Amino acid sequence: MMHTSIYLSHSLALLVCIVFPLYLAIRGSASLSDIALVLSSLSERAEALHFKLTPSLAASPAPISKSLPDGLAHCINSFEQYPVLAEQVLQRKHVRYSKQTPAQKAISSQLGYPAHFEKARKGIEVNARFSEKIAQIARRDYHTGPRTPEDKEVADFGVVDLAFAHLSRDWSTQGAKERQAVFPPVLSGLEQHFGGSARGNKVLVPGSGMGRLASDIADLGYEVTANELDYGSILAYHLLTNHTSSLHQHTLQPFVTKWTHQANPSSRYSALTVPDHWPNKAVKLVEGDFLEMFSRDGEFDAVVTLFFIDMSTNVIDFLSNIHRLLKPGGCGSTLGVPLKWSTNSALQLSAEEVLQLADLLGFDVDHTSRKNIDSLYAEQPETLLKFTYVTQFWSATKR
Template sequence: MSSVPGQEKNTEERLEEAERLHFQKIVNSFKVYKDHSFSVINRKENYIKNLPNEHQKLLTKNGYTDMLKELRTCVEANNQIVAHILRDVENVFENSKHKNKGEKDKRTIPTGNDLERVQSCLKQLVRDWSEDGALEREQSYSKIIYKLCELYKEEERSQIKVLVPGAGLGRLAFDIAKSGFECQGNEFSLFMLFTSNFVLNKCKTENTFKIYPFIHNFCNNVSDSDQLKSVTFPDVNPNSLPEDSKFSMAAGDFLDIYNDLDYLNSQDCVTTCFFMDCAHNILDFIQTIYKVLKPGGYWINLGPLLYHFSDMPGESSIEPSYDCVKNIIVDFGFEFLEEEKNIVTNYDQNPASMLQYQYKSVYFCCKKK
């Protein structure tokens, strides 16, 4: 069946339009951070006004109303970071320019989930780029980096290509490059890409900026100070890599980018950390990792199987157990060299909170036969 003249062009134009609208929607999500945060505080303050006078006096006496006022100051401080993140954001991608068209388009209005992801980026700054996140990085990143350094001698690392899918704000990829490897991080989320661009390309010195990452967590606080805690970042200078370092970030869907023939048998090692459960079909991820690795290349993984699309409305997903996934990895042509289960790992946790989530993650190192 022949294609209708202009059909391919129209399809390309629709894709470009969808990309532009998505880009603007993420920009808008950051832009409304302050107003949205203030609206949450306003609702609480208005509710207090309708309480019995005796209750209002007790809340005032014991600092609750003052704490809400302090939250506004913290929101203002966070919004300054948001402004830094958005500065020149239309030029964040070398091969694409986005202008602020369609800012008022109804299709670019942020959802509640979008607004939560802006808040999540602030907490991710703690995990990846602050001293307060050192423990979580020790739990998750250190084991991967240690194994890499064990596999390759220091003098050969500059020639070893390491790929980090789902790189988030880029700290794992940065630390791998700092260890002497040629490293490329890959990230799909524009929330993460905007934020990582700010850290990696705009932060020039250590601990220059301050954020209040836990102000949106109103539950399970032992004291007001736990919710109002400030954190400085970055704990290292992102520009401290040696001049001859080979470190880059690739924006886009892992499956779209790395199934290209240019990447076939191109990587010496793939490291995945809290990434494999981000797939609709985890077999797609395994297959693509196998394709990009050189024969004899290594895959190092650490993380749980949360399966982000499980039970999500409008999304399809499969959720095989780890034992099932392990057998599939072997069937694809990998040999397991190391494996460790029940590794306690936290993710974006306020250590002072009454509620703590912990994963019992799985670590393994495989070799492509």
């Protein structure tokens, strides 16, 4: 391994000069639109090739960790295997299509249905370039070493599909309408509590997801710490924050495998670009379990949660920890939740019961702040299915 690393370090320039032109020559057999995409992102492809050639050299000299955080390897593998996983989704659709009678297939052809398979595959190619870059950066940043054959056994299409949905909501212009429904009450709640004075006030955003809310809070001048457990979100956030050089740099077609509830077939191939706004690099991201990562009591002036507390296995734990982390008189939480309790939740409380619990745990709830806010989530364009949460919003302070 040491001799290999020394060899790579001495021959990196030669390898890049030789292999990269060969890579472009090979890609020359692709479609013209694919070549245009490659040329338009030349520097991005060169960086990706560099990661692929030197996975260990791109990282610091620290040894490869044999013990990775829970879920990290699974997420990296899922991003790497996205093209295979997405193709499997298409294959299942094609198997059902192929079972038609010859007469039915002839009618389907008149509708132009077979063309959807090829269009979807082109969209998968677009997505695969993005997901592969996420995986390459993750392997470098977390010192995982190169992919091994065993990695293919642990991958999940849903991990990447959900990450694309979160990216759409948080970092694309398409998600602006959804953000405008739930972000302003949270931001105005903070402004009201602190009298418009953001500087010096420390805000924690647990369950920060792709980080847009935490970033927007930091844009106002607060000292923001974001916390997330899901590596599907964390890895994509790292790409946007640390490996993106221009707005709208990355292109996705997140709906290419979603063919139901369509008013117009073209919406399946809707493209979006991210990020539509620069992530605020002043945000400190703490990776890991909210209940385990913060040891200091009274560390924060405010804790803001959005689509979070109903993810707990026991909501008492989450609210108790929020209370512990707040300074006395701190903004206990501005909460926007649909109370979509998981089947693993010990308590599946109503909104009224959650407020009673907050009072029992030492919060003073501002009942005048309570409101219901209708919120869509990662909506597909022109969909015939509108999935709306009636989110519960309120503010509270620590007694």
